[in-house]
Amino acid sequence: MTLPAACDVVVVGAGPGGLAAAVECARDGAATVILDEQAGPGGQIYRGITTTPMQKREVLGADYWHGAPLVAALRSSAATYVPRASAFAVTRADGGGFEVGVAGDGAAALMRAGHVILATGALERPFPIPGWTLPGVITAGAAQILLKSAGLVPEAPVVLAGTGPLLYLVAAQFARVGAAVDCLLDTTPPGRLREAFPHAAAFLTSPYVAKGVALLRQARASTRIVRGVERLEAIGGQRLTSVRYTVAGRATEIPVRALLLHQGVVPDINLSNAIGCHHRWDDAQRCFAPVVDAWGATSVAGITIAGDGAGIAGAQAAEARGTLAGLHALAALGRIDSGERDARAANAQAHVARWTRGRAFVDALYRPADAFRLPQGDTVVCRCEEITAQQVIATAKQGCPGPNQMKSFLRCGMGPCQGRLCGLTVTELIARERGIAPADVGYYRLRFPVKPITLGELASLPQTTESTQAVVRMKAH
Amino acid sequence: MYRRLPDAAAGARAVMVTIDGQAFAARDGDTVAATLLAAGYDACRTTPVTSAPRGPYCLMGVCFDCLAVIDGRPNQQTCLIPVRAGMRIERQQGAAAFGPAAASAPDSR
Numbered sequence: 001m002t003l004p005a006a007c008d009v010v011v012v013g014a015g016p017g018g019l020a021a022a023v024e025c026a027r028d029g030a031a032t033v034i035l036d037e038q039a040g041p042g043g044q045i046y047r048g049i050t051t052t053p054m055q056k057r058e059v060l061g062a063d064y065w066h067g068a069p070l071v072a073a074l075r076s077s078a079a080t081y082v083p084r085a086s087a088f089a090v091t092r093a094d095g096g097g098f099e100v101g102v103a104g105d106g107a108a109a110l111m112r113a114g115h116v117i118l119a120t121g122a123l124e125r126p127f128p129i130p131g132w133t134l135p136g137v138i139t140a141g142a143a144q145i146l147l148k149s150a151g152l153v154p155e156a157p158v159v160l161a162g163t164g165p166l167l168y169l170v171a172a173q174f175a176r177v178g179a180a181v182d183c184l185l186d187t188t189p190p191g192r193l194r195e196a197f198p199h200a201a202a203f204l205t206s207p208y209v210a211k212g213v214a215l216l217r218q219a220r221a222s223t224r225i226v227r228g229v230e231r232l233e234a235i236g237g238q239r240l241t242s243v244r245y246t247v248a249g250r251a252t253e254i255p256v257r258a259l260l261l262h263q264g265v266v267p268d269i270n271l272s273n274a275i276g277c278h279h280r281w282d283d284a285q286r287c288f289a290p291v292v293d294a295w296g297a298t299s300v301a302g303i304t305i306a307g308d309g310a311g312i313a314g315a316q317a318a319e320a321r322g323t324l325a326g327l328h329a330l331a332a333l334g335r336i337d338s339g340e341r342d343a344r345a346a347n348a349q350a351h352v353a354r355w356t357r358g359r360a361f362v363d364a365l366y367r368p369a370d371a372f373r374l375p376q377g378d379t380v381v382c383r384c385e386e387i388t389a390q391q392v393i394a395t396a397k398q399g400c401p402g403p404n405q406m407k408s409f410l411r412c413g414m415g416p417c418q419g420r421l422c423g424l425t426v427t428e429l430i431a432r433e434r435g436i437a438p439a440d441v442g443y444y445r446l447r448f449p450v451k452p453i454t455l456g457e458l459a460s461l462p463q464t465t466e467s468t469q470a471v472v473r474m475k476a477h
Numbered sequence: 478m479y480r481r482l483p484d485a486a487a488g489a490r491a492v493m494v495t496i497d498g499q500a501f502a503a504r505d506g507d508t509v510a511a512t513l514l515a516a517g518y519d520a521c522r523t524t525p526v527t528s529a530p531r532g533p534y535c536l537m538g539v540c541f542d543c544l545a546v547i548d549g550r551p552n553q554q555t556c557l558i559p560v561r562a563g564m565r566i567e568r569q570q571g572a573a574a575f576g577p578a579a580a581s582a583p584d585s586r
Contacts, residue, residue: 047537053485054482055484084557123535133534133542135532138532138536139534139536141535141537142533142535149507149511150506150515151485152481152511177484178482179482239519239520239530258478268539383534383540386524416544417539417541420540421539452541
């Protein structure tokens with residue numbers, strides 16, 4: 001990991017938002033560093049785009065290969081791309097700007113930056129069903145990552161389960177490589193179409209319609225689809241052996257070797273939360289998202305968010321939001337004036353409008369059912385500390401008011417994933433028990449480092465005021 | 478259990494690693510997590526709390542379920558680390574063991 005000591009703009013993440021933001025900043029001569037936790041650029045949507053063994057274009061599809069020119073643009077730009085580097089802290093530097101703590105390859109470093117663009121993207125929403133911790137259960141996104149990056153597919157019988165367009169995309173992609181999924185258990189509750197109907201006009205004139213229809217047709221041709229699934233359970237001892245599901249009150253158990261779960265994606269807010277950016281509860285998407293303006297600017301001056309990390313809108317919108325975030329950073333640094341910023345933003349703004357059209361319909365249609373967001377009994381909620389739903393519910397009943405107090409009782413959310421796989425579940429369970437809105441329950445108060453770092457990595461930092469601040473809370477601003 | 482698609486197997490370069498002491502020909506470019514899955518291990522560790530078996534879940538660096546011991550260093554996120562020739566991969570049992578003993582004598586865990 002080789003980092004410059006200082007730069008104008010640091011971009012965290014190399015998916016569509018981060019790539020577009022870095023290219024925009026570098027185009028203008030701003031010294032730009034793009035940090036990527038992965039070994040190669042593309043984020044998860046374009047995962048392995050420069051190395052994938054799945055070279056037949058029709059397998060992963062045109063939407064995947066759209067990422068190739070984005071990465072090419074980064075490569076031909078002056079931006080410095082740093083793979084396998086985790087941003088674990090972003091703190092204010094004395095004398096203006098920020099100090100970014102970066103870990104990678106067993107060492108850590110601090111880098112000064114005038115402006116920071118977070119492009120940390122999305123992660124799959126927690127899917128807490130009985131048995132979701134068993135080996136053999138992975139997310140649908142994970143299965144897609146294995147296909148894109150390594151050409152690996154799970155051995156039959158394979159079941160996909162949950163709700164949302166990605167399930168159908170995965171079913172179609174697996175069918176194209178001769179690894180058709182045996183069964184797709186759709187948990188979309190009846191009545192969602194009615195709830196989504198007010199947004200239908202925008203959806204029907206959006207680019208998503210044609211894509212959706214094609215995917216549904218391909219998935220149907222290869223995979224048995226079971227709709228109206230009300231309950232789902234992964235069963236096994238040392239590993240997954242079967243899946244039990246319930247439709248109209250009737251349970252069926254089928255032997256499986258792999259279960260791929262998915263019920264949408266949510267913003268990865270750990271870094272923006274720890275920095276102290278304001279967040280809000282998004283009731284339609286059932287998640288917390290940073291409060292940003294049309295440029296992606298947060299409540300903290302100098303911190304801008306590009307892409308799905310600022311609220312889910314998909315890859316195409318993320319790319320355009322990356323361009324807007326880059327332009328905002330250039331204007332905030334005084335490298336361009338607001339007139340030039342606005343003039344250069346027109347295309348990206350039109351792109352955002354085009355690709356956010358119809359999203360409200362998708363959000364309403366695929367909002368996961370309560371049964372799959374609000375687990376009960378001994379279903380694990382916090383995978384790291386192995387805390388169950390009944391423990392969280394019982395602690396809330398005893399008067400524990402929120403997720404941060406819950407930590408003291410249960411250690412819930414205090415494992416290495418830092419709440420990413422349990423935070424939303426805990427907030428919603430407490431909200432239901434207390435009879436209040438998730439917005440009023442709030443979320444985990446996150447701290448630096450937002451990714452675990454070793455003492456050895458910490459010790460490799462120069463001992464300065466900044467290095468101390470990098471592991472304590474950001475100074476008041 | 479996972480299988481490699483013919484498109485991915487063709488032209489792949491092999492790198493030799495060990496998994497729990499057993500030699501395995503990994504595909505150059507794969508992560509350690511993908512290597513474990515390709516080798517037939519869908520569990521890479523047991524948990525510190527209840528000793529339950531766990532395997533890779535998200536494969537994108539957020540869930541921390543794919544932790545294993547790599548070249549004597551415990552708690553490595555195998556889904557973020559590319560495989561290297563000569564790499565010593567071990568499944569992790571319970572809480573990580575630290576210190577020189579853990580690094581030099583992994584069998585004593």
